[in-house]
Amino acid sequence: MAATLTNPLRVGLRQERVIPPQCLIVFGASGDLTHRKLIPALFELFLQRRLSSEFAVLGCARRPWSDEIFRQTMAERLQPAIAAHPQSWEQFSQGLFYEPVDLQQPEHLVRLAQRLEQVDRQRATRGERTFYLSVSPAFYGSGARALAGAGLLADRQRSRLVIEKPFGTDYASAQQLNRVVRSCGQENQIFRIDHYLGKETVQNIMVLRFANSIFEPLWNRNHISSVQITAAETVGVEQRASYYEQSGALKDMVQNHLTQMLALTAMEPPGRFEPESIRNEKAKVLQAAHLASPEQPWTCCVRGQYGSGGTAERPMASYRHEPGVDPHSTTETYVAVKLFIDNWRWQGVPFYLRTGKHLAKRLSEVTLTFRDAPVRLFDAAAGGVSANQFVIRIQPNEGATFRFEVKAPGSGMRSRPISMNFSYDDSFGEPSDEGYVRLLADAMLGDPTLFTRSDEVEAAWRLYTPILEGLKQSPDKFPAYPYEAGTWGPAESDELLARDGLLWRRP
Numbered sequence: 368m369a370a371t372l373t374n375p376l377r378v379g380l381r382q383e384r385v386i387p388p389q390c391l392i393v394f395g396a397s398g399d400l401t402h403r404k405l406i407p408a409l410f411e412l413f414l415q416r417r418l419s420s421e422f423a424v425l426g427c428a429r430r431p432w433s434d435e436i437f438r439q440t441m442a443e444r445l446q447p448a449i450a451a452h453p454q455s456w457e458q459f460s461q462g463l464f465y466e467p468v469d470l471q472q473p474e475h476l477v478r479l480a481q482r483l484e485q486v487d488r489q490r491a492t493r494g495e496r497t498f499y500l501s502v503s504p505a506f507y508g509s510g511a512r513a514l515a516g517a518g519l520l521a522d523r524q525r526s527r528l529v530i531e532k533p534f535g536t537d538y539a540s541a542q543q544l545n546r547v548v549r550s551c552g553q554e555n556q557i558f559r560i561d562h563y564l565g566k567e568t569v570q571n572i573m574v575l576r577f578a579n580s581i582f583e584p585l586w587n588r589n590h591i592s593s594v595q596i597t598a599a600e601t602v603g604v605e606q607r608a609s610y611y612e613q614s615g616a617l618k619d620m621v622q623n624h625l626t627q628m629l630a631l632t633a634m635e636p637p638g639r640f641e642p643e644s645i646r647n648e649k650a651k652v653l654q655a656a657h658l659a660s661p662e663q664p665w666t667c668c669v670r671g672q673y674g675s676g677g678t679a680e681r682p683m684a685s686y687r688h689e690p691g692v693d694p695h696s697t698t699e700t701y702v703a704v705k706l707f708i709d710n711w712r713w714q715g716v717p718f719y720l721r722t723g724k725h726l727a728k729r730l731s732e733v734t735l736t737f738r739d740a741p742v743r744l745f746d747a748a749a750g751g752v753s754a755n756q757f758v759i760r761i762q763p764n765e766g767a768t769f770r771f772e773v774k775a776p777g778s779g780m781r782s783r784p785i786s787m788n789f790s791y792d793d794s795f796g797e798p799s800d801e802g803y804v805r806l807l808a809d810a811m812l813g814d815p816t817l818f819t820r821s822d823e824v825e826a827a828w829r830l831y832t833p834i835l836e837g838l839k840q841s842p843d844k845f846p847a848y849p850y851e852a853g854t855w856g857p858a859e860s861d862e863l864l865a866r867d868g869l870l871w872r873r874p
C-alpha cells in the first residue's frame with residue numbers, strides 16, 4: 368500500500384495521472400478476482416489519491432446482495448490489508464455499490480442502465496464507465512453483446528470494456544470473439560487484459576531497450592545466440608482444476624504472458640511511445656514468429672505433468688491427485704517450446720520458452736545469451752568460461768543482471784564470470800505496484816498501451832496452433848512427461864536445449 372517517499376531516487380516518481388470521475392462496473396463481483404485483485408487495486412489508487420472523489424464501483428453478479436453486503440464482504444475479504452487505513456477504507460467503501468445482474472436476462476440490463484444513471488447522479492460520475500468482464504470466459508462474447516444491446520457501449524468516448532484472459536481458447540475462437548467484441552464497440556474501447564503487462568519489470572524491458580544506447584546495437588542475431596524466457600511457479604493447480612484441466616500450461620501461461628514477454632523482448636523500436644506504434648511492433652514481431660518445426664511440432668515442444676514431491680513438512684500431491692483433476696488427466700502443468708523469428712533482427716536465433724507449476728523456484732525472467740568472444744586469449748579459472756548473459760528479472764527480486772568475464776585475482780591471466788546486478792528494491796526501496804493497479808488505472812484512463820490488440824491476440828494463438836492441432840490429432844506424440852513436484856520439470860525439457868548444445872539457466 369502507498370508508502371512515503373524517502374529515497375532520493377524516488378523523488379518525483381509519483382506523478383501518475385489522476386483518473387477522472389467514473390464508474391467501474393465489475394461483472395463477476397462475487398468472484399475471486401474482485402476481492403483478490405480489483406478492489407485492492409482500486410483501494411491502492413484511492414490511497415495514492417489517483418481516484419477522484421467522484422468515483423463509484425458497481426459490483427454485479429447473480430447473488431442477491433445489497434450495497435451493504437457487498438461493502439461488508441469486501442471489507443472482510445480484504446483484511447488485514449485495509450486494517451492500516453480504517454478511515455480511508457470507510458471513505459472509499461462509500462463508493463462501492465452492488466446490483467444483482469444476470470447478463471443473459473434483458474430485463475436485468477434495463478435495470479442496470481437505470482441503476483447506472485442513479486449512481487451517476489449520486490456520485491457525479493458523469494456517464495464515464497468502464498465495464499469489467501470478470502465472468503467465465505464462455506460469457507465474454509454474450510456479455511459484450513448484452514451490454515451493446517442495452518446501449519451501454521454506445522458512447523465511444525466515455526464507455527470502455529475490459530476483458531480478462533483467456534481471450535479465446537485457440538486461433539479460431541479468438542478470431543470469433545474478436546469479431547463479436549468489435550461488433551459491440553470500437554477497438555479503442557476494448558481492453559484485453561494480460562496482467563503480465565501490468566508488471567513494472569515487464570514494462571522495464573522496453574525502457575531498458577529503448578532508453579539506453581548500449582543495448583540496442585547488440586540486441587540482434589549478430590550478437591545474441593539464444594534467448595530464454597521462463598515463468599516458473601512453486602504453486603500447484605490449487606483450487607482451479609475445473610478451469611486448468613481444460614487449459615493446461617500452454618494456454619494458461621505461454622500463449623499470453625510468455626508470448627507478451629517475447630514480443631517486448633524481440634520487437635523493433637516503436638516510432639513513438641504511443642499505444643498504436645507499440646502495438647504495431649508487437650503484432651509485427653509475433654506475425655514473424657513460428658515454432659521451430661511447425662510441421663513436426665512434437666519435436667519443439669515438451670509437455671510435463673507434476674507427480675508428487677516436496678518434503679515431509681510440505682508434501683505435494685501429484686497433479687492427478689489434486690481435487691477435481693481426472694486421475695488419468697494428460698493436461699500439462701509444464702511446457703517448453705522452441706521458436707524462431709523470421710526477420711532481419713532475429714533470423715536463426717532460437718527462443719526457448721518454458722513455464723510450469725510446482726517447480727523448484729518462483730521466478731520469471733528473460734535471459735539473452737551473447738555469442739562467444741571470437742578468439743579466446745585467456746584460460747578460464749575454475750568453472751570454465753561462460754557466455755555473456757543479460758538477465759531481466761521480472762519477479763521476484765525484480766531487476767537485471769549482466770554476466771561477463773573479468774580477470775580472476777592472482778598472478779595469472781585467467782578469466783572468470785561475475786555478475787553485475789541492478790535491483791529495483793535496492794535502488795528504489797519500495798515495492799512496485801501490483802500489476803492490476805497499473806492496468807485498472809490505464810483502462811479507466813482509456814490508455815490501451817498495455818493491453819493486447821486483436822491482431823496481437825490472434826497472432827499469439829496462431830503461433831501455437833500446430834501444437835494445439837497436433838494434440839487433438841495425434842496426442843500420443845505429445846506425452847505429458849512426469850516430473851517430481853519441486854524440481855525443474857521433466858528431463859525431456861533439458862534435452863530440447865541439449866540438442867542445441869545449451870542448458871536452461873538455473874538461477
Ligand code: BG6
Nearest residue numbers: 532562598600602619620624731
Ligand atoms: C495466471 C494464470 O494468468 O497467472 C495462473 O492463470 C498463474 O495459473 C498466474 O498462476 C501467474 O501470475 P504471477 O503474476 O503470479 O506470475
